[in-house]
Amino acid sequence: MNDKPANSRAGWKQDPAGVRKNILAVAMEEFAANGLSGARIDEIAAKTSTSKRMIYYYFGDKEGLYGHVLEEAYRQVRTGEQELELDHLPPVEALKLLAEFTFDHHSRHPDFIRLVMIENIHDGAYLEQSELIRLLNAGAIQKLEAICRRGRDAGLFRDDVAPLELHWHISALSFFNVSNRATFSRIFGNTLFSPEGQRTLKEHLVEMVVGLALKPDRRSRR
Amino acid sequence: MNDKPANSRAGWKQDPAGVRKNILAVAMEEFAANGLSGARIDEIAAKTSTSKRMIYYYFGDKEGLYGHVLEEAYRQVRTGEQELELDHLPPVEALKLLAEFTFDHHSRHPDFIRLVMIENIHDGAYLEQSELIRLLNAGAIQKLEAICRRGRDAGLFRDDVAPLELHWHISALSFFNVSNRATFSRIFGNTLFSPEGQRTLKEHLVEMVVGLALKPDRRSRR
DNA sequence: TCTACTTTGTACCAACCGGTTAATTTCGTC
DNA sequence: GACGAAATTAACCGGTTGGTACAAAGTAGA
Known part of the structure; x- marks a missing residue:
């Protein structure tokens, strides 16, 4: 039980622009497919190369994300x-x-x-x-x-x-x-x-x- | 504790057609306003002259209700x-x-x-x-x-x-x-x-x- | 090296919400 | 007027879901 769950944290680069872009691209698909209320944040997060936490880090909340997707x-x-x-x-x-x-x-x-x-x-x-x-x-x-x-x-x-x-x-x-x-x-x-x-x-x-x-x-x- | 919670059940009539019609009318507004996933069953029920249970009684589930609304x-x-x-x-x-x-x-x-x-x-x-x-x-x-x-x-x-x-x-x-x-x-x-x-x-x-x-x-x- | 920013991970929560249980009333009809 | 099917009510349930807390660590520029 003490085998560390693999330090998968090692070896990543900072790329805020890339992360944002990635989130927006995925979110655009999801919102376009399911609507604002139909889209699921967890689903978006899963299809992203990052985590749900980052979505909130960059876009605040679901509506904020939707707004940015629309602009994009x-x-x-x-x-x-x-x-x-x-x-x-x-x-x-x-x-x-x-x-x-x-x-x-x-x-x-x-x-x-x-x-x-x-x-x-x-x-x-x-x-x-x-x-x-x-x-x-x-x-x-x-x-x-x-x-x-x-x-x-x-x-x-x-x-x-x-x-x-x-x-x-x-x-x-x-x-x-x-x-x-x-x-x-x-x-x-x-x-x-x-x-x-x-x-x-x-x-x-x-x-x-x-x-x-x-x-x-x-x-x-x- | 034994004072009956008011026999509000007294004095209602059976009117299946009327109830269905009422539900459909309310549901149409709600679905049109908020979409399928955006509409709330509880909200529809509240605006109805009947109860949530009746929605399920007559239309099965949310999608069934939506389908009937669309037809109507x-x-x-x-x-x-x-x-x-x-x-x-x-x-x-x-x-x-x-x-x-x-x-x-x-x-x-x-x-x-x-x-x-x-x-x-x-x-x-x-x-x-x-x-x-x-x-x-x-x-x-x-x-x-x-x-x-x-x-x-x-x-x-x-x-x-x-x-x-x-x-x-x-x-x-x-x-x-x-x-x-x-x-x-x-x-x-x-x-x-x-x-x-x-x-x-x-x-x-x-x-x-x-x-x-x-x-x-x-x-x-x- | 200091510091602010970025990223990861996990566990968690409280509210929401679609759907159900079960009991009770109405009503046609035999 | 008893019986069963249809209609109605109120309380309840459990999974989902948007959003957080917390801890820790890597990165980049000053």
Whole structure:
């Protein structure tokens, strides 16, 4: 009984940033999968390369952890978006590309979508507390505003085209495509979620959004 | 110690249907507000006019209750939809009205939307178990199919117009408008959710959906 | 070397919470 | 009006779970 339980403490390095990152990554999966109340701290701790104690050491409590996860998710996604370069394209092409990119981008980040769903269940209470997120998002429609300005100046877009509304439409279709896939496909089948189905949806999203932005007499009739 | 704790049992009536209904109504609010894992059975029981034991008596366990709530929510909403009468309208008008109705209908039933969000968080696992729901929904696109058939026959709609896809677009915009209101408005403000904002969104939803259904040469240029 | 920060491990707790036991009342019906 | 099934009540239980206490040791920079 006196055989020491192995001094597993020997040989570890300090890496606060790494530990935090590791915890956040695991917690993001768990919260995205099970929601705020559904996620289990013990479960998160177990999947971490560190211990439960460290979670509380760095994030205080469960809600604190959730808040940081939410921030991290927004940061990742918005950072990815910023890589899109549109200024060199004519307005219509830029708008098309932005819509297509958003559709694909959301599709590639289902965990982010799920976290936003969860946050909406909580009426955005945690998002409210984060200035960072609001900053990140404020920049999210700047691209769209630039496109609209150029489109109007070129006489292509409606005078009353509203960047925020375009963003809403693009977001809605791109978001719904991920958020409601489970129920929609269980009820109506998978056709819309096959590669061809997705291609069609994306194509029509672009068609509709561009149609909404363009002046009526500028709409080509394919 | 022998003073009976008040015979509060005296004077109650048997009313199974009423009790079930009462429980379901309360549970729907609680689940919609807090999710499956977030809702508390004790809390539901307290807000009920009956006791916790009756919940288990009628619904087995928490998941059973949730499943019944989900079914009831679908039943209520789909029943409301069926009152819409479209056969007497020309196809384009019928499509417009259906889209507008759906937008308003979703807006009027936020609890239903929230339950569907929650169900999607659970990957539609409980919806899967309900034949009733699938039956109810199967009928949901019949209206749209009828409209499309008439529209095609009249030479107004594209030959390849897809009722299911139209349903997807209408649902997406109408659903997102409720489901993501919290996060969207906290980030971008309330403009789109004011009465005028909502009117505009609805109008443009109709414009886009009709535009998608119509043959290009049938699109009037307003 | 001093000191603050970081990491590990284990054991523990009190509240919460889903679910149960068991007894009692109502009510149709034979 | 007795009987059994259905309906209802109140008290109770035990596992789960977020969170802590405590002790100790390794690390890094000053």
